[in-house]
Amino acid sequence: MTEKILEGKLLLYSETGMEGGYLSIQDKNFIKLASPTFGVTNGNKVWDKNNISRFGQITNAEVLINSEWLQLPDPIWKDEDFEISSLYRGEINGDMNADKRLAEKYNFKIKYSVERLNEKYGQGNWKIDKNLPNVILKDGTRLHFGDTPTTIPSRPYGISQFAKTRATVNWSDGQIEHKVLSDNLLIEQSDYKGLHMLKDKDILKVLDLKTKNIICEGQLNEIPLIVFSQTKKGHFDQDKTRSWEQYFSDNYYAKIARNKTAAQIE
DSSP: OOOOOEEEEEEEEOOTTOSOEEEEEEEGGGEEEEOOTTOOOTTOEEEETTEEEEEEEEEEEEEEETTEEEESSOGGGGOHHHHHSHHHHOTTTSOHHHHHHHHHHHTOEEEOHHHHHHHHHOTTSEEEOSSTTEEEETTSOEEEOOSSOEEESOSSOOOOTTOOEEEEEEETTSOEEEEEEGGGEEEEEEOGGGEEEOOTTOEEEEEOTTTOOEEEEEEGGGTTOOSEESSTGGGGTTOTTOOHHHHHHTTOEEEEESSSOGGGOO
16 A cells, blocks of 8 residues: 655754754645744745745844844854853853953853852852752752853844844845845744654655756665664765755755655656
């Protein structure tokens, strides 16, 4: 008995905390266009809210924080000092000299655990249990306080729910529009109900992003692809064409069938 043919977007699915995961497909019937809850950021594909046949890609994204438009992502992520700082590594492993340089460069204040614990519980009402983040309060309560310092204002910043963002949109019709508010854009949103993990004997036909013509096809275990892998690269280690990684990473549309021959997928 054959299963119903499915069409949708290829993707690399992983649970929270996993580097690898499963080769998957998102049923197109469970993908809809909606206003972005967490704004837009560089690389997002977007649609014109007033003309959904018009789509484009985001560059030069910014987020509005405290009445100021700020670059996305926060440039502090690319700062060499950030990678060795306690903001990234925690107070135990971080370099506090790097913290100081970052605070001066980006104009923020740092509050370390001691200051935060004193503010919250009062001086003398707590002690560190061997090492942070383990803390014991005066009444014997044990808690996990965390050893990443607080910054004022918060750095690195991000996009909070319903935050305003804006960006340059490179539209599919060749036009380039600057400082477009995310309120005027739509993005794809998927329902988990439409997510399907692929199987070794699934047959895929990959569709061109623009023309929807078939550009590649094959049975997963004959390509060969690894359906489950501990790393993203591991799915494609045996693929000599080096094309399939792009199809999944760039979320190409594809048709899938089980217990059918490739010729039966129309």
